[in-house]
Amino acid sequence: MLDIRYIKEKPDEVIARLAKKGKDAKEEIGQILELDVKRRDLIRATEDIKAEQNRTNKLIPQYKKEGKDVSAIFAQMKELSAKTKEIDEQLKEVDTQITSLMLGLPNLPDEDLLPGGKENNQPLRYFGEPKTFDFEPKNHVDLCTDLGLIDYDRGTKLSGSGFWIYRGMGARLEWALLNYFIDTHLADGYELILPPHMLEYECGVTAGQFPKFADEVYKIENPTDNRSRYMLPTAEAALASLYRNEILTEADLPKKLVSYTPCFRREAGSYRSDERGMVRGHQFNKVEMFQYTLPEKSDEAFDELVMKAENLVKGLGFHFRTVKLAAEDCSASMARTYDIEINIPSMNGYKEVSSVSNARDYQARRGMIRVKREGSGKTEFVHTLNGSGLATSRILPALVEQNQLADGSVVVPEVLRKYLGTDVIRK
C-alpha cells in the first residue's frame, strides 16, 4: 500500500512513477483524492457531534443526582445519535472504497529503474563462462528420466499435468540442494522458519497477492466450516505476515529469516514449449530468504540478499548473470528486483533461479508492521525484503544438463557431495 499523504502531496509524481510500471493510475488517484476529501469532511462532522454527545452525556448522572428532569437531554441525545449513525455509515462506505482502491495500486518502482518490461532489463554482472560440450548434450527431461531421478509420467498420474515425482537419487539430489541452501543460511545467522502450507486470506493481502492476484493461488474450501485457506504460493506470503499487526523494537531488527516450503501455483496460463520438464510446475520446492529491516537499512539488506543468492549459485559452479529488472517486470508489490539467471543448455538463454526484491514499506503498510524508534518513541513502518535462496525447480535441471558426461552420468558439485555421499550419479 502506498502512503496516502504522499499521494496527496505529489499526485503527479505518483502517477508518473506508476506509469513506469505500466500502470495508468490517473483515474484511481483522482478517485482516491476525491474520496479522501470526502472522508476527512465526514470524520470532522461525526467527531464534532460525538464530542457534543460526550459532553451532554456527562450531564445525565449529575442531573439525576440533583433530581432534575432529564427528558430534554434524552431527546437531544437521541437526535445526535441518529446523526452520527447516518454519517458513520457514509464514512464506512467511503473507507471501504478508499481501501479497495489503495490495495489495488502497485508499489512505486525505485527512481533508478528503467521504465518498461523485460526488454529493458539490464544485466549488471556475469560470473563464469557458459558451459560447452564436446558431445551432443541431452536435455534434462531425458537425463532425469534415463537416470531415474524424476518420474514425470507417474507424477501426472497422481496429480495431473504440472506435477512430477522425485525418486531415488533424484529425491536425494533435491534434498541435498535444499540442505546446502539451508545450511549456508544458518551459517549466516538466519533463523529457520517452517510455516504452515495453508494460509488465510489476510496473508495474501499483506504480501500483495490479494485482492488482485487471487487467481494464481489454490484455494481450499472445507465443506464443514466456511473458512477458506490458500495453498502457500511462496514462503514470502507466510513470512510477510509473521509480524502482522505488531510493533517491533529497533533492537528486534533486522529479522533475518529463511524458510523451506513447497510452493503451489496455479500457473493458469499455457506453458511455453521451452519450459517443458520441471521448469514450471504447480508445486516446487524453494528456500526463501526474508528480512525485516529499519527503513534506512533496506538497501544494505537488499545487497546482502543478492550476494547470498549469487554465492549459492556460484557454490554450485554455475555460470550466471545478475539482472536488474525494469520497472514493469518487477512484481506489483516490489520497488526493485534483481534476478539471478543461469544458462540451461537445452533452453537457449538465461532462466531465472533467484529473484531478490525490496518491497520497502509497501507490505508493512498492508500488514501494519511497525517499529518503535528508540529516541523519539515514534512508530514507523518497517521495510520488508525477500529473495529466493534458492528454488530448486530450475537449479536441478540446469545441474544435470551442465554436469552431464558423454556417458549420460552426472557429476555432483563439490558442495553437495557430503549430502549425497557420491560424486557421480550413474544409471
Next chain:
RNA sequence: GGAGAGAUAGCGAAGUGGUCAUAACGGGGCUGACUCGAAAUCAGUUUGUGCUAACGCACACGAGGGUUCGAAUCCCUCUCUCUCCGCCA
C-alpha cells in the same frame, strides 16, 4: 468431536448500563532523588489509530453486528486461548 471457563495496556488483573478508561491495583521498563557504586526506598514517567496549522478532539476493552439517549458491562454471530473427556501421527 463433546462439556466447561476465558479474551481489558508489554505482563498479571479490577471494573456487571452513565459519575473508577485521564484503564484502579500489582508488578515490569525508563527517568530522577538518595548512594563512592549497587540494592532497598521515594518521586515522576510508560498503548495504539485517525482528524487538526496548532490547542486539542474522536475512536479502540478479541472481531463483527444488535438493544439503548448511553455498552467493557445486556443479546446474537464468529475467532482465538485454557481445562477436562474422546480421537489421533
